[in-house]
Amino acid sequence: MHPLLEKEGFIVDIDGVVGKSKTPIVEGVKAVKRLKEMGKKIIFVSNNSTRSRRILLDRLKSFGLDVTEDEILVATYATARFISKERPGAKVFTTGEKGLMEELELAGLKLVDYDVAEYLVVGSNRGINFDLMTKALRACLRGIRYVATNPDRVFPSEDGPIPGTGMIIGALYWMTGREPDVIVGKPSKVIMEEALNTLGLKSEDVAVVGDQIDVDVAAGKAIGAETLLVLTGVTTKENLQKMINRHGLRPDYVLDSLYSIFEG
Amino acid sequence: MHPLLEKEGFIVDIDGVVGKSKTPIVEGVKAVKRLKEMGKKIIFVSNNSTRSRRILLDRLKSFGLDVTEDEILVATYATARFISKERPGAKVFTTGEKGLMEELELAGLKLVDYDVAEYLVVGSNRGINFDLMTKALRACLRGIRYVATNPDRVFPSEDGPIPGTGMIIGALYWMTGREPDVIVGKPSKVIMEEALNTLGLKSEDVAVVGDQIDVDVAAGKAIGAETLLVLTGVTTKENLQKMINRHGLRPDYVLDSLYSIFEG
Numbered sequence: 001m002h003p004l005l006e007k008e009g010f011i012v013d014i015d016g017v018v019g020k021s022k023t024p025i026v027e028g029v030k031a032v033k034r035l036k037e038m039g040k041k042i043i044f045v046s047n048n049s050t051r052s053r054r055i056l057l058d059r060l061k062s063f064g065l066d067v068t069e070d071e072i073l074v075a076t077y078a079t080a081r082f083i084s085k086e087r088p089g090a091k092v093f094t095t096g097e098k099g100l101m102e103e104l105e106l107a108g109l110k111l112v113d114y115d116v117a118e119y120l121v122v123g124s125n126r127g128i129n130f131d132l133m134t135k136a137l138r139a140c141l142r143g144i145r146y147v148a149t150n151p152d153r154v155f156p157s158e159d160g161p162i163p164g165t166g167m168i169i170g171a172l173y174w175m176t177g178r179e180p181d182v183i184v185g186k187p188s189k190v191i192m193e194e195a196l197n198t199l200g201l202k203s204e205d206v207a208v209v210g211d212q213i214d215v216d217v218a219a220g221k222a223i224g225a226e227t228l229l230v231l232t233g234v235t236t237k238e239n240l241q242k243m244i245n246r247h248g249l250r251p252d253y254v255l256d257s258l259y260s261i262f263e264g
Numbered sequence: 265m266h267p268l269l270e271k272e273g274f275i276v277d278i279d280g281v282v283g284k285s286k287t288p289i290v291e292g293v294k295a296v297k298r299l300k301e302m303g304k305k306i307i308f309v310s311n312n313s314t315r316s317r318r319i320l321l322d323r324l325k326s327f328g329l330d331v332t333e334d335e336i337l338v339a340t341y342a343t344a345r346f347i348s349k350e351r352p353g354a355k356v357f358t359t360g361e362k363g364l365m366e367e368l369e370l371a372g373l374k375l376v377d378y379d380v381a382e383y384l385v386v387g388s389n390r391g392i393n394f395d396l397m398t399k400a401l402r403a404c405l406r407g408i409r410y411v412a413t414n415p416d417r418v419f420p421s422e423d424g425p426i427p428g429t430g431m432i433i434g435a436l437y438w439m440t441g442r443e444p445d446v447i448v449g450k451p452s453k454v455i456m457e458e459a460l461n462t463l464g465l466k467s468e469d470v471a472v473v474g475d476q477i478d479v480d481v482a483a484g485k486a487i488g489a490e491t492l493l494v495l496t497g498v499t500t501k502e503n504l505q506k507m508i509n510r511h512g513l514r515p516d517y518v519l520d521s522l523y524s525i526f527e528g
Contacts, residue, residue, distance in 0.1 A: 125394070126394045127393075127394065128392075128393065128394050128397070129391075129392065129393055130389070130390045130391065130392050130426075130427065133392070133427050133431060134425075134426050134427060137418065137425060137426070137427055137431075138424060138425060141425060153438055153439045154401065154439050154440075160402060161398075161401060161402060161405060162394075162398050162401070163394065163397050163398060163401055163435070163439060164439075166438050166439055167397060167401075167435045167438065167439055168435070169438060170434050170435045170436075170437060170438020170439060171427070171431045171432070171434045171435040171438070172434075173434060173438065174417055174430050174431065174433060174434020174435070174437065174438070175417045175418050175427060175428075175430055175431055175434060176418075
């Protein structure tokens with residue numbers, strides 16, 4: 001039996017583990033079902049900064065996974081929760097899309113313009129424009145607390161690389177010298193500690209599963225959990241050693257897919 | 265007589281010296297007229313990355329200045345000229361606006377999409393959007409030669425700070441780790457050497473006049489010319505010492521306006 005099967009809980013990345021965008025990854029889906037049948041606690045943690053929990057829940061259901069809202073932690077929701085714990089009802093200005101706005105409002109935060117905001121919340125936006133960047137720049141220059149949903153610089157979309165939230169973080173850094181006061185998404189501890197809280201488990205009792213060394217493995221190490229890298233996404237057999245060298249991090253386990261945990 | 269009046273030529277910034285956006289600065293305009301009457305050679309050098317020479321020429325004429333195209337060197341035009349000297353007829357992809365596109369085409373360069381371009385030309389664009397940033401990202405990742413019109417991070421517009429070309433440079437840097445191979449605009453030597461060539465003078469025979477220490481004074485020092493900082497723009501009596509300390513550069517002369525060169 002694979003040693004990770006002794007863990008009580010699994011913190012699982014979505015993209016590259018159980019699906020690629022809207023397409024399921026069969027081995028990943030099968031594995032999660034079997035882990036749940038064994039009574040393991042599962043929480044999906046995603047750096048997605050444009051989708052609400054509701055949308056990702058629908059996607060996981062379309063993969064054939066029977067999950068509840070409590071089993072999903074998205075950067076949008078985690079960001080809203082982080083701010084509403086720090087300052088309930090705070091006024092926020094965001095660069096983000098509808099999915100992020102939805103979560104901010106559901107958490108009781110008030111969406112306002114940059115000049116009266118108490119928080120700048122940076123998240124990716126496929127509708128980004130000069131006016132929105134000007135507002136983000138001015139919010140940043142005002143010196144208000146600055147929270148980013150996730151640090152991802154480039155996102156590997158189906159037709160090639162597209163800008164991640166890092167595009168806006170980088171633009172603001174270059175223009176103002178400021179980086180976010182808090183980044184919520186992986187590899188930050190913020191979202192990972194929220195995941196542990198939700199599971200009600202300690203870091204030694206969970207395995208962190210993902211397809212990216214600098215995101216998922218780094219996030220697992222940030223909370224001191226054991227990490228499993230699967231080769232169904234960004235990292236492949238071919239680039240594995242290069243990725244390990246580049247990021248200077250070694251996963252505790254590497255498997256072809258999450259289902260391999262039951263094999264061999 | 266002011267010692268700079270012994271120089272044969274003057275390299276003069278536009279914004280903050282002879283005008284603020286569309287409004288003339290009376291002392292600056294008067295001074296340039298008098299210098300021209302004395303037979304001094306003048307060239308206006310501007311980091312503007314969205315206007316063609318033609319548009320800035322019209323603006324200077326509206327200030328009452330009688331200038332020809334040869335007396336204006338804009339970052340748009342200088343960028344086009346730099347590339348067309350390096351590779352005549354090259355295929356370029358640009359993030360820039362119509363003014364930059366106009367100059368690139370006038371210089372015989374071919375405007376093409378990111379995937380077949382030999383050059384990535386980054387200039388500011390008030391119509392920037394996610395699609396254009398995606399193309400710039402992919403051009404950058406292709407490793408083609410990367411030229412930026414100017415390095416300005418933030419531009420002080422009439423209603424507050426707005427993003428400069430640096431917004432795009434910063435976003436690309438954060439996403440790819442690449443900075444431009446060549447920056448044309450001040451404080452780069454590229455545009456300043458072109459200015460000297462156009463004047464037909466050596467650096468010891470010209471004075472460089474501007475309102476910003478990190479842009480104009482730095483550009484003058486880059487070619488070893490004497491520099492005059494005027495207090496009709498970004499730098500004021502109040503922030504002068506702070507600006508000198510911040511940028512670690514001291515102008516050779518500081519005057520209230522360019523016209524003060526004739527006074528006292």
